[in-house]
Amino acid sequence: MKFRIDNLQYCNWSRKVFEINREAGLDAVHVTIVYHEDFKELLSETKKWEKLLKENSDLIFLGKNHNDIDRAKDENKTAIFFGFQNCSPIEDDINLVEKVHQLGCRFMQLTYNNQSLLATGCYEKIDSGVTNFGREVIKEMNRVGIVVDMSHSAEKSTLDAIKISEKPIAITHANPSFWHPAKRNKSSELLKTLSDSGGILGLSIYPHHLKDNTNCTLKSFCEMIAKTVEIMGVKNIGIGSDLCLNQPDKVVEWMRNGTWSKSKNYGEGSKNKPGFPKQPNWFEDARGFKNLEKGLKDVGFSEIEIDGILGNNWYNFYKII
């Protein structure tokens, strides 16, 4: 089987976006549905999604497990998997882990950029690792079947999570720091530990995570993948594009600031470039998967390897959630 999976998108969802994802041949997309929203606010978001799923049932449906990716392939649809980029929806209550799973959550980051109740984010000065509450929550996520996602977490916290979690974890959207040393990207040591433990990395095409930002070339990106494979092997890598299609800039403000500061925080941006950055021309939307296919071939990957990177590796990971 040949699956195409984008394991992180945070678009301004509309029929148009779902059509583009179909055109791109995506069988599954892991979508971020909340950042800093609490449980009650999460309920509002899932209601919005109920409407979207109903109105676009010819294009998408809510995925629960890997069988739904097969079903999507059969029905020419895209299975949508819900995920959170912060643990705010479970508040300080271990019992909400099961509740958010019932609402469809399949991936949850233990932290966004700052310290959470569970672990340390990559923008904090000191990383104390997974907390007492974090240990309990990981156990519960393992039990109910929510993937621990450490994309925005700091290094020690991520290593702790790998060790504590009884199931492999994911970094759904980040790149190796050997290629582009952004705060959000990951060290080679961490990536090796991740793949050794059966975990998976979704490579990001968000410009702030790319060498040369918007001007990053397809060739540079695919050469980076080849080097990453030398560290992680070819079966623990996928795509998590972090595509934020059609999002207004106020959304990136919310992502970065939530309600934690009275002054404005620019995260990966800057005062002069506060908004969403422009995508590179080879990945303006998910149809760029076709370019990735060509680019990966050009740097020497075989068809089986390319299918793995562009979807089958994620499919296999979904089997063990």
Added chain:
Amino acid sequence: MKFRIDNLQYCNWSRKVFEINREAGLDAVHVTIVYHEDFKELLSETKKWEKLLKENSDLIFLGKNHNDIDRAKDENKTAIFFGFQNCSPIEDDINLVEKVHQLGCRFMQLTYNNQSLLATGCYEKIDSGVTNFGREVIKEMNRVGIVVDMSHSAEKSTLDAIKISEKPIAITHANPSFWHPAKRNKSSELLKTLSDSGGILGLSIYPHHLKDNTNCTLKSFCEMIAKTVEIMGVKNIGIGSDLCLNQPDKVVEWMRNGTWSKSKNYGEGSKNKPGFPKQPNWFEDARGFKNLEKGLKDVGFSEIEIDGILGNNWYNFYKII
């Protein structure tokens, strides 16, 4: 003026308790009104307090600042100052700091025993100090007039808070670890840094913080105070008895467990001794202040020093909130 202040009680509040505090001559009490309650749950607690304040207006009233301690003395009443033992009521929202101040909050711990969004608690393995959000919240607490209370925090977090806060901070209820090395007690280095910065320590009479627990003698407690004065001076010490009068054991379960674990946590207790410990016989309730007066005299303190320790030092601290 000669004030008597107990700067931490968490009793099962009733007319009887307020009468005992009056009999003890207390002009002011800092009362814990919440632990892990969120903002909405805090509102329920303040409503309960509105009723208590109304029904017992001949004994107590809600204090806002140090002038209310003078008023209490004049009117033979006890001024009640609200405090939180965790930062849960401000959730992840900097704007709630001002709101909780409007509701009467004058002291807020940045952490209970676990990691919070603001800092690290004394029961975590690693202490990463005050977080990004914590820095912002301390600034806001300084602005609106809520005291940073680090009673349950870990050491580096406390040192960070002392450094970051523009106003002196408090440890409302803890003892020196040189006397009794409990996790909740504080190192001599920390206590010296606290007093050098104008901060204040409220000495606790909660048995788990005492040498020999319930069997701790008044003499031992007062000798400890004398030694602490050698480190901190005599003006930066008060009483924060941590008295939990008439509380049922389910309350100590809530304090320790909140909703963060599926298994039971015993905190300072143990499986065999899960409940509230018995008070030492010289401080079964606030009337024990009379015993403290005698005990302090017996170890050589002057009347002025005793008045400082039993209330005037806290009064002076309230002036700079």
